[in-house]
Amino acid sequence: MSAVLCGVQPASADEYRGSLKDGPAIVEGYNWSGFYAGAHVGAVWGDVAVKDIDGGVSPGPFTYSPSGAFGGGTAGYNWQLDRLVVGVEGDLGYMDLSGGTTIPSSDPKYHQNLTLDGGLYGDITGRLGVLVAPATLIYGKGGFAFYDGEAEQATTKTYYRPTGTDTFTGWVVGGGIEHFITPTISIKAEYLHFQFGDQGGSQEKFTTAPVGQVDDGTAVGDKFHNRQSLDADSVKFGLAVHF
Template identity: 30%
Template sequence: MRILSSALALALMTTAASAADLISAGVVEVAMTDEVASWSGCYVGASLGYAAQTTATVLAAGYYDGGSHVAEGFNVGGRVGCDVQLGEMVLGVVGTIELTDLSGSNAFYPVGPGFPEYTTTETSAIATIKGRLGYLVDPALLLYGTGGLAVIRNRHTDYDTTPVMSFNGSVEDTRVGYVVGLGAEYAVADGWSVFAEYNYVDFGQKDLTLVDGVIYPGNWVNRYDNTAHAFAVGLNFRF
């Protein structure tokens, strides 16, 4: 009987010790998971994406509707930002810059058939500064929205083939507008995360003076209305 009691006591002690070890391991695991999934801090990142900018043109700032075209292409960019995690909410700010090769054009006929006029848009860079508000649907998965300011660098050309008053002018312009977007970011491990996001950008209308010093001896004022849609995927490193 004494031997049975001793064996039972030893088994209970062993079970209790094992349970304590499991609890301790669980606590350590939770702590490590929380540490890995912490979203507070700053980060740098890189992205690849696609963008499409719509340009609507009004010739002579109201004289004639020049139609519209889409300048589209791929871009590569970098970003830097900082976040603060408050429970399941994440607040932050992020700045981005993307080098692009967007280009597009359209033809129209202000005089009549046989004498087309062409307008073209080329985009070399887009930059943004945005606030970010996100919600953690999982310790490692952040869904977020953004909003802020955007800056774009465009080159517009206008080529009129009408014999009497042929014109071939261009202008480079830096525009400021607003940007809103949605995205998702997933924490992988050791400070690394992957993300995907969409942004809508509106630069409004602006009258620009195109200069032609060769064919047409004067300047030409066109009104440009620009909006853009941009998609990006990328990788962040948080430190």
């Protein structure tokens, strides 16, 4: 693999057969056109920013940095045009992008827990690459992405009920290098940056303060809302079978 990353030479013209006029070209021994499917695994790290909207605590923003591993399946389709490869690709899997921090509450006897849990993730992207050797493709990609992990802000006061975020949706962009190790099996290394957008959460008072505790004056049913934004970076390695 080090030879692919460090010592690859651009393919000469006689290693390719076909032209744009003739239709998709076929590199001798390696045909990039067609369907493929496989699996991937990697590491992910990111940032969450939380803003409180209705008072109760300082509005922030408050930030923390979740991280973890992720993996899943990949499928796509390529069209090869001489040294260019154009395609669509989708990923679906589980991302353990989790972490948390604490912030002060309005009452110094309590605090607020900020957390993000792991969840399903996926993306659908367009891909454009150039062959630097018959078996080696360097490419960029970008498109839609989602993350179903729940972000939550929760006070340690026992008479408040938190509601976490819905599914984050946004975009992803990145690139990588892919290399055939046999005429039908390829491996790749890829970097992606995710902007998952923001989602809202809340905390609702559902009862009065327990006996012996001073009530904060908030009426039962009142809500304190927050907005949570999420972005992440990842590195992954994958293997695919081409049909």
